[in-house]
Amino acid sequence: MQILDENKRKKIIAAAGKLFGKNDYHSVCLSEIAAEAKVGKGTLYVYFKSKEDLFSCVRIEGYTDMYRYLSKNIDTLSGDPLDNLHKIISETVKYCYRNKSVFKLLRAGTGRKMNPKIKETRKKVLELTRSVIESGVEKGILCDSKPAYTANYLLDVVRSGLTYSEGNLPQEELIEHIFSFFSRALQK
Amino acid sequence: MQILDENKRKKIIAAAGKLFGKNDYHSVCLSEIAAEAKVGKGTLYVYFKSKEDLFSCVRIEGYTDMYRYLSKNIDTLSGDPLDNLHKIISETVKYCYRNKSVFKLLRAGTGRKMNPKIKETRKKVLELTRSVIESGVEKGILCDSKPAYTANYLLDVVRSGLTYSEGNLPQEELIEHIFSFFSRALQK
């Protein structure tokens, strides 16, 4: 009895992510994805229900991966809140730099309605940021009336900065600009 | 020889804007737009070269309209920089509230490459914000190492806030949160 090959699934997700990140949903066709992943088109349907499903899985994978990465590198509770803030910004930016084609998918509402599973994984990423801010507020270092909103801003500001600079601005400079922006905005 | 009716053109743009704002490019079909605008499908081609052209015109019209609105309500040079900042934020948010379906098109890079004309009109909007910040910096009230980036952030933060709250947050609250955020971030 043959078993689905997790590796092949990964390959397909990666290929799809690369293409969906560069062009928009309807401009990317499945045969293209299949070619990029070096599998037959029919195989896509062994691993995914539909194009829409594949797209969702790409986004979910993206958020999950990002969450894994961030939570590995960030300890919300301990440490100086400002250090934590710096860390979350720098790790977020770094992640986006390393995944240039995928990070464009990480934005909020795209016209396309988000399925609940995507919303959920996206939320986990946002809540990491929120908890960093909130713990800073509790410690009396930071100040923010709506940390949940601010967390959203952060993700979109990173996206904005990276898109605007088209990746030309050195990573470090973008990190410092965003950090100085947020730390001033949030410091008590 | 047909006489082009500016009014009809406007009607088509409005219909297209409404639909493009709700669904993404490829999901909106021309017969739908024609029906919404109450014109024949063929008429679309009297006024626009192609679907792509129509889409571009919608975005250009959106930025132009927004720019007109903002520059009518904001006087960059005179007045207190913080007042100006408040004004630009509140007017931007208000504009987006009044044009809920269109404002989603106003974001930066969408996977779709922006044609130069769109970039240009978008830039005019951004430069208004930038000049508000810069004049504040000159007066020694504000402080920002990259006003052009910050202007970008502003547009995306508004979009982010509006998308996240799904329009449920009262306009005034969103304005105040964003303003307090930006004024703290930029004040010397």
Place this chain on the structure above:
DNA sequence: ATTACAATACCGGTCAGTCGGTATTGAATG
């Protein structure tokens, strides 16, 4: 009768999803 335009038929191209066939696998059997 001429003009303008909505309505709609039509054409050609594109693409998501299907289907029939083939290759691979692993388990059961002797």
Place this chain on the structure above:
DNA sequence: CATTCAATACCGACTGACCGGTATTGTAAT
């Protein structure tokens, strides 16, 4: 082990639907 066999992964040609764009027609107004 070796062989068989069922299950199913894999493939790519095909198809039906859809849609952008064009051409045609019917009609209402001047």
